[in-house]
Amino acid sequence: MARETNGFARLNHVGEEEEEESQVQADIWRCISGFAEMAVSKCAIELGISDFLETHQEPVPLKQLSSALGCSASSLHRILRFLINRGIFKLVSTENGEMGYVQTPVSRLLKRDGENSMAALVLLESSPVMLAPWHYLSARVLSKENTGAFSAAHGKDLWEYAKTNPEHSKLINDALACHARVTMHAIIDNCAEIFKGIESLVDVGGGNGTTLGMLVKAFPWINGINFDLPHVVSVAPPCHGVVHVEGDMFHAVPKAQAVFLMSVLHDWGDEECIQILKKCIEAIPKDTGKVIIVEAVLDEKIGKGKSLKDVGIMLDMIMMAHTTNGKERTAKEWAHVLSAAGFNRHSILESPAIEPVIVAYP
Numbered sequence: 404m405a406r407e408t409n410g411f412a413r414l415n416h417v418g419e420e421e422e423e424e425s426q427v428q429a430d431i432w433r434c435i436s437g438f439a440e441m442a443v444s445k446c447a448i449e450l451g452i453s454d455f456l457e458t459h460q461e462p463v464p465l466k467q468l469s470s471a472l473g474c475s476a477s478s479l480h481r482i483l484r485f486l487i488n489r490g491i492f493k494l495v496s497t498e499n500g501e502m503g504y505v506q507t508p509v510s511r512l513l514k515r516d517g518e519n520s521m522a523a524l525v526l527l528e529s530s531p532v533m534l535a536p537w538h539y540l541s542a543r544v545l546s547k548e549n550t551g552a553f554s555a556a557h558g559k560d561l562w563e564y565a566k567t568n569p570e571h572s573k574l575i576n577d578a579l580a581c582h583a584r585v586t587m588h589a590i591i592d593n594c595a596e597i598f599k600g601i602e603s604l605v606d607v608g609g610g611n612g613t614t615l616g617m618l619v620k621a622f623p624w625i626n627g628i629n630f631d632l633p634h635v636v637s638v639a640p641p642c643h644g645v646v647h648v649e650g651d652m653f654h655a656v657p658k659a660q661a662v663f664l665m666s667v668l669h670d671w672g673d674e675e676c677i678q679i680l681k682k683c684i685e686a687i688p689k690d691t692g693k694v695i696i697v698e699a700v701l702d703e704k705i706g707k708g709k710s711l712k713d714v715g716i717m718l719d720m721i722m723m724a725h726t727t728n729g730k731e732r733t734a735k736e737w738a739h740v741l742s743a744a745g746f747n748r749h750s751i752l753e754s755p756a757i758e759p760v761i762v763a764y765p
């Protein structure tokens with residue numbers, strides 16, 4: 404009996420070891436083929452799979468889908484098999500017993516446009532221009548001259564590159580606008596009190612004005628000033644309640660009762676952030692003004708997981724690849740930058756968005 408128990412325990416132990424080893428193999432294969440997830444998602448967006456399925460109530464069989472999209476049925480089957488394995492799209496049985504494809508909550512985000520679409524972010528990140536700098540990541544880490552990975556790949560930084568490449572500038576503006584739509588819904592619904600009594604608000608590095616357009620619509624007492632570089636402002640669409648102003652935030656920021664900054668400070672190192680924030684303080688009234696910052700706040704402890712909090716860690720790597728000194732910051736790092744710029748106090752408000760809202764007072 405004792406021998407049997409021992410044998411069973413040993414078998415269990417072997418089983419656990421095998422399970423661990425297969426998990427190790429699965430993890431290393433995620434590293435080996437990680438790029439495929441992005442590339443195949445991009446392919447799905449370009450084919451318009453999500454857009455087609457969205458217009459159909461019933462599951463769509465492979466033959467119908469491939470002929471509607473004008474593509475090879477066997478290739479489409481393989482693409483969808485990969486995405487279904489990742490929880491993007493689903494294969495279910497139709498009323499007549501045939502199998503057909505349907506959307507999942509994630510596949511819906513791959514629609515080419517629409518309120519919650521994240522397609523523009525996939526298209527930006529998977530563009531050859533944004534992929535090239537990743538090959539220079541180790542060179543960036545080893546660099547003694549502080550050469551950014553993007554500059555190493557393209558000979559200039561992202562914003563200089565965008566200035567002379569309108570197509571890439573549009574990819575950036577569209578991608579950040581899609582991030583802005585999702586984030587601003589959460590902030591408007593959960594942090595409305597921040598915007599009470601603000602009659603003029605300048606969005607520094609506001610891109611194509613999507614953020615201010617949403618804020619002015621939700622809080623119609625706000626007069627919006629969308630402030631960005633000339634090549635961005637010159638192509639920004641007109642927006643009710645928003646004026647577009649061109650300029651350089653390192654030189655001066657238009658005067659307003661409050662400043663808004665979203666996904667801007669993470670593009671820069673501490674010294675540059677302090678310069679930008681000092682210009683923001685100069686733009687607002689000393690006694691009643693405030694600066695509203697929407698940025699990730701990283702946990703001090705290193706986590707291992709897949710929660711929304713971990714997106715900050717992923718964004719940090721995106722910043723390392725795409726900017727020269729940009730980074731995501733912990734609460735302690737934010738406190739340092741804000742106090743060095745001259746703010747007296749700040750508070751951090753959580754919302755369901757990835758990034759909390761940091762409200763800083765001079």
Ligand SMILES: C[S@@+](CC[C@H](N)C(=O)[O-])C[C@H]1O[C@@H](n2cnc3c(N)ncnc32)[C@H](O)[C@@H]1O
Nearest residue numbers: 579580583608609610631632635651652665666
């Ligand atoms: C990552 S995007 C953020 C856009 C927008 N705030 C959003 O979240 O959708 C950064 C923005 O900063 C702008 N920017 C970069 N350097 C700037 C400068 N020196 N002065 C003003 N804007 C600048 C870029 O053109 C870009 O629109």
Ligand SMILES: O=c1cc(-c2ccc(O)cc2)oc2c(O)c(O)ccc12
Nearest residue numbers: 527528582666670718721725726757
């Ligand atoms: O490709 C990006 C993406 C972001 C981004 C995505 C999601 C968020 O919640 C925040 C920001 O920001 C970027 C950025 O600031 C940049 O300079 C280049 C690329 C991206």
